[in-house]
Amino acid sequence: MDEGRKIGEVILDLKNISLRFGGVNALTDISFDVRxxxxxxxxxxxxxxxxxxxxxxxxxxxxxxxxxxYLGKHRHDMDTYEAAKSGIARTFQNIALFKGMTVLDNIMTxxxxxxxxxxxxxxxxxGPAQREEIAHRRKxxxxxxxxxxxxxxxxxxxxxxxxxxxRVELARALAAEPSILLLDEPMAGMNVEEKQDMCxxxxxxxxxxxxxxxxxxxxxxxxxxxxxxxxxxxxxRKIADGTPDEVRSNQDVIDAYLGVxx
Amino acid sequence: MQFFFEVLIAGLLSGVMYALVALGxxxxxxxxxxxxxxxxxxxxxxxxxxAGLVDSGLSLWLAVPLTMVAMVVLGLLTEKFVLRPLVAxxxxxxxxxxxxxxFFIEGLAQAIWGANVRAxxxxxxxxxxxxxxxxxxxxVSQFDLIASGIAAVLVTLLAxxxxxxxxxxxxxxxxxxxxxxxxxxxxxxxxxxxxxxxAGFVALVAGLLWGARNGVQFALTFVALKALPVLILGGFTSxxxxxxxxxxxxxxxxxxxxxxxxxxxxxxxxxxxxxxxxLFLVVRPEGLFGERIIRRI
Amino acid sequence: xxxRESGQxxxxxxxxxxxxxxxxxxxxxxxxxAIAFLGIPxxxxxxxxxxxxxTAILTPFLIFSLAALGLxxxxxxxxxxxxxxxxxxxxxxxxxxxxxxxxxGMPILVAFILGGxxxxxxxxxxxxxxxxxxxxxxxxxxxxTQFFIVWCLTKVGWFTNYSSSGVITAQKIMMFGYTFDxxxxxxxxxxxxxxxxxxxxxxMVRTNVGRSWMAIRDMDMAAEVIGFRPVxxxxxxFAVSSFYCGVAGALFAYAYLGTVEPExxxxxxxxxxLFMIIIGGVGSILGSFLGSAxxxxxxxxxxMFTHFLDSSIGVDVPSGIASSIELMVFGxxxxxxxxxxxxxxxxxxxxxxxxxxLWPFPH
Numbered sequence: 037m038d039e040g041r042k043i044g045e046v047i048l049d050l051k052n053i054s055l056r057f058g059g060v061n062a063l064t065d066i067s068f069d070v071r072x073x074x075x076x077x078x079x080x081x082x083x084x085x086x087x088x089x090x091x092x093x094x095x096x097x098x099x100x101x102x103x104x105x106y107l108g109k110h111r112h113d114m115d116t117y118e119a120a121k122s123g124i125a126r127t128f129q130n131i132a133l134f135k136g137m138t139v140l141d142n143i144m145t146x147x148x149x150x151x152x153x154x155x156x157x158x159x160x161x162x163g164p165a166q167r168e169e170i171a172h173r174r175k176x177x178x179x180x181x182x183x184x185x186x187x188x189x190x191x192x193x194x195x196x197x198x199x200x201x202x203r204v205e206l207a208r209a210l211a212a213e214p215s216i217l218l219l220d221e222p223m224a225g226m227n228v229e230e231k232q233d234m235c236x237x238x239x240x241x242x243x244x245x246x247x248x249x250x251x252x253x254x255x256x257x258x259x260x261x262x263x264x265x266x267x268x269x270x271x272x273r274k275i276a277d278g279t280p281d282e283v284r285s286n287q288d289v290i291d292a293y294l295g296v297x298x
Numbered sequence: 299m300q301f302f303f304e305v306l307i308a309g310l311l312s313g314v315m316y317a318l319v320a321l322g323x324x325x326x327x328x329x330x331x332x333x334x335x336x337x338x339x340x341x342x343x344x345x346x347x348x349a350g351l352v353d354s355g356l357s358l359w360l361a362v363p364l365t366m367v368a369m370v371v372l373g374l375l376t377e378k379f380v381l382r383p384l385v386a387x388x389x390x391x392x393x394x395x396x397x398x399x400x401f402f403i404e405g406l407a408q409a410i411w412g413a414n415v416r417a418x419x420x421x422x423x424x425x426x427x428x429x430x431x432x433x434x435x436x437x438v439s440q441f442d443l444i445a446s447g448i449a450a451v452l453v454t455l456l457a458x459x460x461x462x463x464x465x466x467x468x469x470x471x472x473x474x475x476x477x478x479x480x481x482x483x484x485x486x487x488x489x490x491x492x493x494x495x496x497a498g499f500v501a502l503v504a505g506l507l508w509g510a511r512n513g514v515q516f517a518l519t520f521v522a523l524k525a526l527p528v529l530i531l532g533g534f535t536s537x538x539x540x541x542x543x544x545x546x547x548x549x550x551x552x553x554x555x556x557x558x559x560x561x562x563x564x565x566x567x568x569x570x571x572x573x574x575x576x577l578f579l580v581v582r583p584e585g586l587f588g589e590r591i592i593r594r595i
Numbered sequence: 596x597x598x599r600e601s602g603q604x605x606x607x608x609x610x611x612x613x614x615x616x617x618x619x620x621x622x623x624x625x626x627x628x629a630i631a632f633l634g635i636p637x638x639x640x641x642x643x644x645x646x647x648x649x650t651a652i653l654t655p656f657l658i659f660s661l662a663a664l665g666l667x668x669x670x671x672x673x674x675x676x677x678x679x680x681x682x683x684x685x686x687x688x689x690x691x692x693x694x695x696x697x698x699x700g701m702p703i704l705v706a707f708i709l710g711g712x713x714x715x716x717x718x719x720x721x722x723x724x725x726x727x728x729x730x731x732x733x734x735x736x737x738x739x740t741q742f743f744i745v746w747c748l749t750k751v752g753w754f755t756n757y758s759s760s761g762v763i764t765a766q767k768i769m770m771f772g773y774t775f776d777x778x779x780x781x782x783x784x785x786x787x788x789x790x791x792x793x794x795x796x797x798x799m800v801r802t803n804v805g806r807s808w809m810a811i812r813d814m815d816m817a818a819e820v821i822g823f824r825p826v827x828x829x830x831x832x833f834a835v836s837s838f839y840c841g842v843a844g845a846l847f848a849y850a851y852l853g854t855v856e857p858e859x860x861x862x863x864x865x866x867x868x869l870f871m872i873i874i875g876g877v878g879s880i881l882g883s884f885l886g887s888a889x890x891x892x893x894x895x896x897x898x899m900f901t902h903f904l905d906s907s908i909g910v911d912v913p914s915g916i917a918s919s920i921e922l923m924v925f926g927x928x929x930x931x932x933x934x935x936x937x938x939x940x941x942x943x944x945x946x947x948x949x950x951x952x953l954w955p956f957p958h
Contacts, residue, residue, distance in 0.1 A: 094820060112675035120822035132817035134810050136878065144803075145810050149822040151803045166609065169802055174609045203838060212821065252776070382641045383934045390676055391933055393731045394873055397866065398929025407921030413915055526735040561748040572739035577722055579736055583727045 043264065047248060048093070048216060053102035054273075055088055063099065066274045068104045068267045070216065075099030075242055075249045077259045079283075080269035081292060086252045087129055087271065090218045093250070094119040094126055121149060125214035127205045129221045131251075135194040139204050142193055143179060146211025147172045179207050183237060199230040206237065210245070217241065219251040223258060231255065235262060260284065268292070301435050304557045306549055307438050309587075313548020315507055320532065320540040321453060321527040322500040327534045328473040329493040331389060332381060335396040338522025339403035340498060342514075344369055349418040349514040350411035358420070362506070369420035369498030372403070378495045382487070404519065415515040420506060445507040452503055456496070465492060486490030502508045520568075528574030533585030542586060576577055596797070598951040608757060612819040614797055621795075631786055645831050649778040656891045657782075657789045658846045663883035664796055665839030670869075671878035672800055673832035674812025675725050676733060679740035680840055680868045681913070685743060685860035686714040687841025688765075688848035689754050695766045703768050707845045709787075715834040717744070722833030726826050741862050748857035762856045765849040781850040788846065808832050809878075822828025848881060863888050870925060874932050876941025885940040893928075894921050 048070040055063040063085045070076045072146075076084045082168030091097040093104070104111045107122060134142050139279070151172065157165040180186055183203050188196060193204055197223050202222060209217055222238065223231045235258060253259050259266060260280040268276040268283055270292040276283050283289055322337040344365055351361035380395055424441040431437055460466035471479040472489050480486050508521055528547045532539025551574075555567045598619050605611040635653070638644045662686045666680045691710030695701050721740040723937055725733055748754045755763050761955035768784060770777040798870045799805050807828045819825055848855045867890055875886020897920065901912040912920075
């Protein structure tokens with residue numbers, strides 16, 4: 037399905053990441069890399085540390101040990117602002133939209149780092165602020181078209197059904213024109229049709245915009261279908277890493293998912 | 299040095315009484331997650347009702363139980379008409395509702411009893427303890443000592459009530475997780491009713507003590523407001539925290555007033571606890587005894 | 596039937612993002628502004644409106660609207676609850692007074708702006724705890740602002756120009772040789788200031804700075820992840836909000852009371868302004884005005900009602916009881932609105948408009 041798509045160099049390299057909360061080891065000595073343009077899946081049973089891993093990548097959690105190499109820059113940990121600034125965008129497992137704002141405003145927030153206007157210009161509005169708003173509105177409308185959510189543009193997100201909220205959240209992340217997109221269970225709780233739509237969007241984003249994608253997903257069918265490489269976590273440790281086929285036949289992975297007979 | 303101790307002891311004693319007011323907040327917060335801003339108004343209401351009943355010819359022994367009944371009724375009505383309709387709302391919404399409740403209760407108290415300052419005599423004289431004055435030359439108010447004694451006994455009783463009795467256990471279960479408590483058959487509304495009644499009782503005791511000490515007047519609500527910095531220091535969920543916080547606030551505001559006050563024109567008691575609490579918040583937002591909050595997403 | 600936007604198409608994004616995109620709303624606001632700027636002056640000239648209408652209703656309504664607008668920016672838009680509004684108003688009032696007093700030829704508008712900036716600076720300082728705490732912890736901390744500022748203004752004689760009673764008498768409002776000394780001219784002055792500032796506020800909340808506030812309010816973690824900086828955003832909200840409250844405080848002293856003391860900006864005033872935004876609508880510019888109207892009119896209506904009781908059925912309500920009942924009604928209204936319509940009068944207005952779109956048909 038990905039003929040013509042060129043997977044490039046490593047752009048994100050995680051080395052020996054360990055993360056603890058109090059005495060609990062959330063992640064232990066995890067290393068893996070992400071290449072440009074690929075779809076990289078993180079899978080594992082509940083509580084394996086998948087979301088923690090994403091949180092480490094965009095700076096919400098700071099690991100005690102390890103190194104993050106992103107775009108050639110070596111860091112001990114990320115900072116959320118720096119992550120956003122350098123092109124890492126994400127969606128959340130439990131939708132983290134701004135409930136009191138409309139769909140349009142939510143997506144516009146995704147463009148905040150590209151805006152130069154300050155509050156004084158904003159207050160005066162007519163002039164630079166208006167020009168900037170309109171320029172960004174144009175970009176946002178492209179994303180709205182892309183994700184087929186034109187009809188709900190002016191609706192407050194709190195009133196939308198779950199599936200559409202997930203889509204709006206993806207739109208907000210895309211509005212930042214990220215180079216890496218982190219998706220935390222983008223299809224959780226969706227019906228088959230919604231999942232198909234979401235799959236199509238993810239593939240289109242990857243294909244047409246060239247965005248690198250790191251995703252966590254529980255639906256194995258989806259994961260095996262769309263990802264290029266898969267990393268498997270269990271109890272905060274990495275137990276496998278490779279192409280979907282390699283991972284599928286890995287004995288440790290089978291044990292982790294099905295349990296081992298004692 | 300004697301003067302220092304005098305000030306310190308006076309501060310600690312009033313601190314115990316702050317702790318008593320703060321305890322009312324902690325009770326309700328622990329059980330229902332509501333920060334009841336109206337606790338101060340309840341203190342005022344209780345004091346004014348008792349004083350009003352005594353002034354209209356009742357004996358204190360009759361006025362206090364009658365006020366207690368009024369406080370329980372007030373607590374139950376609050377639970378039913380204010381908090382129950384707002385259950386599961388955002389905590390800030392609940393907080394603002396209790397600010398509305400504050401105005402309502404203050405208005406109610408004054409509509410019934412008028413806005414005049416009333417005296418309340420509990421039969422305890424506010425004189426220095428003689429033996430301490432003679433032996434160590436330190437003046438400590440007998441009233442303050444007895445009042446803090448009463449407060450200390452009450453605090454201890456409540457602590458025992460919560461840790462040893464069945465209702466206390468149910469209450470802690472409710473505080474931990476409403477739904478889980480409901481699912482194992484704890485009657486939630488029943489428990490909340492009890493908590494509001496107990497909070498009313500605490501307000502009554504605090505109202506009697508503060509009312510007898512400072513006179514029953516609107517300014518009592520400001521005394522009760524001092525419980526907020528106490529809570530910030532002690533944490534909103536901790537009974538020992540409320541006590542220690544009360545002692546710190548009581549002692550430090552008196553010492554600050556006496557030793558710093560003269561340099562800046564005095565009257566700093568009014569804001570010192572708040573600024574102290576504010577500085578403290580910046581250093582340790584969860585309070586002395588509160589649990590550290592880990593933000594999860 | 597009349598309020599329908601069918602047939603009004605937007606061809607550009609600029610048209611689509613106007614403040615009042617619907618033609619009927621444009622006409623509505625034009626009518627309101629025409630009444631406020633022309634109709635009311637005309638009524639006053641012909642003697643239909645007494646001085647009382649200006650000094651007791653219209654001017655305070657506008658000034659409180661501005662203060663409520665300030666608080667709404669902080670609490671409604673940025674989600675930071677404050678109980679210290681009156682303190683920021685006090686800073687604005689006393690700072691403006693001192694600029695006027697100590698600098699010769701200081702233009703009054705510049706003094707108000709400087710007063711607002713002082714309030715903004717104080718707002719930033721007392722907003723610092725918001726970086727680490729939230730919710731009612733923050734509310735409790737803002738009480739520090741309230742008590743400390745009022746104490747400071749009372750104790751430091753310099754602020755009140757060593758007035759023995761602590762009362763200051765605001766200087767005359769003079770601009771371009773014209774003195775605003777009648778209640779009617781003060782009304783027009785206040786109206787102009789409030790209209791401009793409301794417009795600026797509306798512009799802020801519909802652009803990036805407004806979105807940053809709402810993002811922090813709705814989901815601070817997500818806001819941080821998409822690149823809003825929480826510290827800067829919150830302090831900005833404190834600063835802008837305090838600026839608005841500061842200017843409102845200056846107007847309160849100069850155009851409404853004339854003489855004020857620090858105690859005039861007490862906790863009670865802070866609560867009243869909080870009530871305005873709860874009743875009017877949290878997170879709504881319109882709501883700030885509706886809430887202010889409500890809180891200003893309610894005591895007047897209650898007063899009329901007690902007079903009515905007295906004259907019609909001979910029940911004489913003592914004034915002490917009347918003011919207690921006023922407190923009870925305020926409290927009950929707050930609880931009522933929080934339970935029944937947490938978005939306040941502004942939301943009711945919106946629902947009304949939606950009904951009006953369909954009228955006279957049920958669907």
